[in-house]
Structures are given as structure tokens and as C-alpha cells.
Amino acid sequence: MKDSPEDLIVNAILDAIAEQRLPAGTKLGEQALSDLFSCNRANVRRALASLAAQQVVELRPNRGAFVMTPSPKEARDIFQARRAIERTIARHASGQASPDDIAFLRGNILEEAAARRAGDKPAELRASRQFHMRIAQIAGNLVLERFLSELTMRSTLILGLYSPTGSSSCAEDEHDRIVDALEAGSTDELVRLADEHLRHLEAGLNFDEPPAAPMSLQEQLMVPRSTPSAK
Amino acid sequence: MKDSPEDLIVNAILDAIAEQRLPAGTKLGEQALSDLFSCNRANVRRALASLAAQQVVELRPNRGAFVMTPSPKEARDIFQARRAIERTIARHASGQASPDDIAFLRGNILEEAAARRAGDKPAELRASRQFHMRIAQIAGNLVLERFLSELTMRSTLILGLYSPTGSSSCAEDEHDRIVDALEAGSTDELVRLADEHLRHLEAGLNFDEPPAAPMSLQEQLMVPRSTPSAK
DNA sequence: TTGTCATTTATTGTTAACAATATTTGATAA
DNA sequence: TTATCAAATATTGTTAACAATAAATGACAA
Numbered sequence: 001m002k003d004s005p006e007d008l009i010v011n012a013i014l015d016a017i018a019e020q021r022l023p024a025g026t027k028l029g030e031q032a033l034s035d036l037f038s039c040n041r042a043n044v045r046r047a048l049a050s051l052a053a054q055q056v057v058e059l060r061p062n063r064g065a066f067v068m069t070p071s072p073k074e075a076r077d078i079f080q081a082r083r084a085i086e087r088t089i090a091r092h093a094s095g096q097a098s099p100d101d102i103a104f105l106r107g108n109i110l111e112e113a114a115a116r117r118a119g120d121k122p123a124e125l126r127a128s129r130q131f132h133m134r135i136a137q138i139a140g141n142l143v144l145e146r147f148l149s150e151l152t153m154r155s156t157l158i159l160g161l162y163s164p165t166g167s168s169s170c171a172e173d174e175h176d177r178i179v180d181a182l183e184a185g186s187t188d189e190l191v192r193l194a195d196e197h198l199r200h201l202e203a204g205l206n207f208d209e210p211p212a213a214p215m216s217l218q219e220q221l222m223v224p225r226s227t228p229s230a231k
Numbered sequence: 232m233k234d235s236p237e238d239l240i241v242n243a244i245l246d247a248i249a250e251q252r253l254p255a256g257t258k259l260g261e262q263a264l265s266d267l268f269s270c271n272r273a274n275v276r277r278a279l280a281s282l283a284a285q286q287v288v289e290l291r292p293n294r295g296a297f298v299m300t301p302s303p304k305e306a307r308d309i310f311q312a313r314r315a316i317e318r319t320i321a322r323h324a325s326g327q328a329s330p331d332d333i334a335f336l337r338g339n340i341l342e343e344a345a346a347r348r349a350g351d352k353p354a355e356l357r358a359s360r361q362f363h364m365r366i367a368q369i370a371g372n373l374v375l376e377r378f379l380s381e382l383t384m385r386s387t388l389i390l391g392l393y394s395p396t397g398s399s400s401c402a403e404d405e406h407d408r409i410v411d412a413l414e415a416g417s418t419d420e421l422v423r424l425a426d427e428h429l430r431h432l433e434a435g436l437n438f439d440e441p442p443a444a445p446m447s448l449q450e451q452l453m454v455p456r457s458t459p460s461a462k
Numbered sequence: 463t464t465g466t467c468a469t470t471t472a473t474t475g476t477t478a479a480c481a482a483t484a485t486t487t488g489a490t491a492a
Numbered sequence: 493t494t495a496t497c498a499a500a501t502a503t504t505g506t507t508a509a510c511a512a513t514a515a516a517t518g519a520c521a522a
Contacts, residue, residue, distance in 0.1 A: 004292065006280070030504070040477060041504090042273065046280040049237070053284035055377075061235065062483050062504060074373070080323075081374040088315035142305070143312040146286075147378055261474070271507060272474090293474060293513050 005039040009047035012037070017056060017067060017153055018129055019122035024069040024157045028057065056153050068157060072207040075158045079202040082151045083195055085144055086132070090194040092139040095185035101138050105131060105179045113172050125156060128170050135182065155201075162205040170201060236270040240278035243268070248287060248298060248384055249360055250353035255300040255388045259288065287384050299388060303438040306389045310433040313382045314426055316375055317363070321425040323370040326416035332369050336362060336410045344403050356387060359401050366413065386432075393436045401432060 003011070016022040033044045048065040051057035058068045070078065097105075108131050115123035129152050136145040174197045181190035234242070247253040264275045279296040282288035289297045301309065328336075339362050346354035360383050367376040405428045412421035 031502090042276070042476070045273070045505095046277060049277040049280040050284040053281040064484095064504065077372045077374045080372055081319075081378070084315060084319035084375070088312075092311075141308045141311055143308040143382070144315070147312070151374070262472090273506070276475095295474065295514095 005037060005043045006047045006050070009033060009037055009039075009044060010050050013047070013051060014056070014153060018156055019125050020156055020160050021122060022067050023160050024067050026067040028065040028067065030064070054150050054153075056150070056157070068154070070154060070158050070161065072162070074154075075162065075202075075205065075207075078151055078154050078158065079198060082148070082155065083198045085148055085151065086135075086194050086198060087191050089136050089139040089141070089144055089148065090182075090191045091187055092141060092144075093135050093182060094187040094190050096140065097138050097182050101134065102179060102183050104134055105175075105182070108134070109172060109175050109179070112170075112175070116172075128175075129156070131170075131175055135178075138182075158205065159201075162207055164204070164206050170197065174200070236268060236274045237278045237281070240264060240268055240270075240275060241281050244278070244282060245287065245384060249387055250356050251387055251391050252353060253298050254391050255298050257298040259296040259298065261295070285381050285384075287381070287388070299385070300392065301385060301389050303393070305385075306393065306433075306436065306438075309382055309385050309389065310429060313379070313386065314429045316378055316382065317366075317425050317429060318422050320367050320370040320372070320375055320379065321413075321422045322418055323372060323375075324366050324413060325418040325421050327371065328369050328413050332365065333410065333414050335365055336406075336413070339365070340403060340406050340410070343401075343406070347403075359406075360387070362401075362406055366409075369413075389436065390432075393438055395435070395437050401428065405431070 013022065013028070028048065030041045030044045030048075033047075034041045037044075048057055048059065052059045052065070056068050058066045060066065108127055112124055112127035112131070115121075115127055132152055133145070133149065136148045139145070174193065178190065178193050178197065181193055244253065244259070259279065261272045261275045261279075264278075265272045268275075279288055279290065283290045283296070287299050289299045291297065339358055343355055343358035343362070346352075346358055363383055364376070364380065367379045370376070405424065409421065409424050409428065412424055
């Protein structure tokens with residue numbers, strides 16, 4: 001029912017990364033975090049170790065912890081893996097969606113579109129991520145769900161680094177057609193759409209200009225979410 | 232060049248699990264580990280946090296850390312995920328194997344067979360795991376490689392729990408045919424063989440009788456390997 | 463003997479102090 | 493002004509002591 005301080009820190013950082021409030025390269029100081037979450041440094045340390053195991057944080061000895069900065073090669077690997085996993089998820093989710101699932105996904109598409117029009121990038125990213133994760137839930141494989149969770153996190157870092165500003169997140173109409181295929185249970189079509197969707201995302205990347213600079217912490221971590229996340 | 236004490240602990244535990252010297256459910260006491268590796272408990276704690284993030288260790292609050300005991304449902308998810316990932320790996324590895332790779336794999340098959348005849352289960356498991364991981368390396372995707380590493384680890388736990396003693400690891404002739412297909416670059420055949428191979432492994436499981444009891448630590452962690460592992 | 467409960471022991475969780483290492487600052491010289 | 497270097501500062505790494513909790517022990521009664 002209640003979370004340990006370690007889980008609290010881990011989730012706060014993951015959320016912040018998922019919503020691009022914490023860009024790649026940001027330093028995650030132990031003092032700063034233990035102050036923010038009013039706990040001792042031991043908990044912070046364990047949290048950072050967990051995040052490092054998930055490859056979203058880089059641990060440089062005697063230097064501290066930093067939000068991971070994916071290289072172009074890593075970006076390629078991550079999107080390749082994502083295609084493999086989301087295709088599998090699509091195959092297993094096909095025809096398994098309940099009416100609630102479909103309603104959630106359709107609502108989510110509207111939410112994302114609204115956020116985009118409002119220029120609320122964090123909300124847009126959160127919605128888009130929830131879309132993909134909900135389909136993973138429908139597929140019903142916790143292992144694949146966890147893998148995808150990690151990959152979407154890292155994808156967000158990649159988009160923040162290599163995406164010509166504005167072109168980032170997913171195309172809405174693609175999400176639309178994905179829900180259609182999911183509802184209709186047309187498996188092959190669904191898998192094809194999922195694959196294509198990710199290829200489009202990847203195609204929007206530009207590795208020519210080098211990444212931008214990092215920034216501070218406090219204000220970025222502490223932004224509360226506008227919508228409560230699905231349990 | 233040198234590993235931090237944390238990495239040392241993590242790798243020792245992972246190796247021990249991969250070779251079935253540490254069965255599911257074993258308690259990993261902080262004192263015991265800090266004594267074994269002659270370091271302070273803080274390092275042990277971080278190591279256990281990393282392992283927990285990789286799902287090979289379970290962290291029960293106020294109780295300690297235990298080697299994860301996969302449920303039958305988790306076992307199903309893990310093998311499903313493994314099939315998805317190893318199929319992808321097979322597809323990308325096909326035709327990419329260097330002569331060194333092929334030589335390594337053929338040698339590995341002999342090694343595994345010898346270990347089996349000698350009744351050396353740890354060596355057999357190590358060889359079998361190396362076979363799968365080497366193909367992952369050939370595929371050249373570090374993300375998929377890491378995922379597979381985690382999944383093979385957890386698979387070993389599953390085999391230790393639910394495998395009618397003796398029927399565990401892989402059939403040799405299947406490995407043989409996989410190398411043939413890999414060398415020939417016949418992609419579809421290779422993918423088919425990989426999938427089939429994993430299905431056979433999964434089919435050998437028996438979830439009827441409940442898991443056995445755990446055991447102590449020291450002797451199991453500290454067994455040195457007979458063959459130095461590939462770098 | 464067996465079951466229950468208080469006491470003792472061991473283990474995990476938390477905190478603070480100290481040491482080792484980077485980083486920053488500021489002075490000096492070219 | 494710019495570069496270099498030493499001192500000062502801040503941060504990470506390590507250790508030990510203490511508190512909180514769970515497990516083990518043993519006495520007592522049925």
C-alpha cells in the first residue's frame with residue numbers, strides 16, 4: 001500500500017524522464033535528492049543503483065549519477081528492440097482488448113491531441129506513453145511490459161536528444177488505426193501498423209547536430225502531474 | 232580494468248544463479264555477503280538493489296533479499312518473451328557469424344556434451360548459456376543481448392524449480408542444427424529452429440509438484456569455475 | 463509431548479561522522 | 493586577457509554505531 005522512499009525516488013525520476021522534464025545528461029546529486037525527498041543518502045544510493053540497472057541512469061565513479069545519454073548506436077538498438085517487442089505485444093494483444101481497453105485508448109488519443117494543441121509537451125508524452133503501455137497490458141505478459149517500459153523511457157531520452165524540435169511524439173492518426181485494428185482483431189494488420197508506427201518515429205531522428213546541455217534538478221522533479229496515472 | 236565491489240557481488244551472484252549453484256529462494260544475507268566479499272554492507276545493499284531491478288532477486292522489507300522464485304505464470308511469460316527475443320536475434324544474426332563465431336559455437340557444443348557426460352551440471356549450464364549469448368552477440372544489438380541475459384538467468388531458475396531432474400538443459404543436436412543454419416545464412420530456417428528449440432525446453436517443465444527448499448550460501452557462491460568465461 | 467508466550471538473539475533499516483576524490487575559486491604570471 | 497596552479501569547497505565513498513524489526517530460543521502450562 002505504501003511505497004518505500006527508494007521506490008518513491010525511482011518513480012519520481014522515471015516519471016520526470018518519461019515527461020522530458022529531466023533531459024539526458026542531468027546530474028542527479030545525492031544531496032539534492034535526499035533533500036528533495038527528505039530521506040538519507042543511503043536510500044538515494046539504492047534508488048540510483050536500481051535506475052542504473054535499468055540503464056536510464058549512468059553511474060560514473062567518484063563523479064555521481066547522470067541521466068543516461070543514449071548514443072546514436074544505442075538509439076538504433078533501442079528502436080530495433082522496441083519493434084521486436086511491440087510487434088510481439090501487438091500479436092498477443094490482438095483480439096484481447098476489452099471494451100474498457102478500447103474506451104481508454106480512444107480517450108487517450110483525444111487526450112494526447114488536446115495536449116498537443118495546448119502545447120503541453122509533458123502531458124502529450126505521458127499520454128503517448130500510456131497508449132503504448134496500455135496495449136502491453138492487454139497482451140498480458142509482465143516481462144514484455146517491463147521491457148517496453150524501459151524502452152519507452154529510453155526512447156523519450158532519444159527523442160529529446162535527436163528530434164528536430166516539434167517533430168517528436170507519435171502521429172495521432174496512426175494511433176487511431178492501431179486501435180481500429182486492435183478492436184477488429186485483425187492481427188497481421190495490427191502488427192504491420194505497430195511496426196510502421198515505430199519506423200516513422202525512428203525516421204524522424206536526426207543524429208547530425210550534437211546533443212544540448214543539461215540543467216538543474218529541483219524544479220523539474222517536483223512538477224505534479226495534471227492527470228492521475230492509471231493504476 | 233578493475234571492478235567495484237558492487238559489480239563483483241552482482242556478477243558472483245549472477246554466475247552462481249546461472250550455474251544453478253544458487254537455487255530459487257536462497258536467502259542472501261547482508262552480513263554473509265559483506266563477509267564473503269570483505270566489504271561493507273552498503274555495497275552489498277546496492278548490489279542487491281541492482282539484482283532486484285533485474286528481477287533475479289526479491290527484496291522483502293525487513294526480511295532480507297532472496298533469490299527470486301518464479302511462479303508458473305512468470306515462467307510462461309519469460310519463455311514467451313524469450314522466444315520473441317531469440318527469434319529476433321536469430322533473424323539479425325543470420326549470415327553475420329564470423330568463422331571465429333562458428334568455431335566457438337561448435338566448440339561450445341562439444342564442451343556442453345562433455346560436461347553432460349561427466350555429470351558436471353554447472354559446466355553444462357554455463358556452456359548452454361554461452362551458446363545462446365554468443366548468438367546474441369553476433370546479432371549485434373546490446374539491448375536485446377541484455378534482455379536475453381536476464382531471461383536466460385531467470386530461465387535457469389525456472390528449470391531448477393520445475394524441471395523433472397535430469398531433463399533440464401537443451402538438446403545438443405538442436406544446437407548443432409542451429410549452427411548449421413546460422414552458418415548457411417538460411418534465416419527462416421534459423422528462426423524456426425530457435426523457436427522450436429525454446430518450445431521444447433518449455434515443454435519439459437512440470438508445474439505439478441511444488442518447489443523444493445532453499446539452502447545455505449557460502450559454499451555455493453565460492454565455487455571457482457573450471458573454465459574461464461569468455462570476456 | 464505439544465502449544466503458547468515472553469525473552470533473547472540475529473538481521474535489517476537508519477543515521478551521522480569521517481575520508482577520499484572532484485570541482486570550483488581565485489591568485490599569479492605571461 | 494588568458495593560462496596555470498594552489499587553495500578552498502563541495503560531492504561521493506566508506507565506516508561504524510544505533511534503532512527497529514523479525515526470527516529463534518526456552519520456560520511454562522495444558
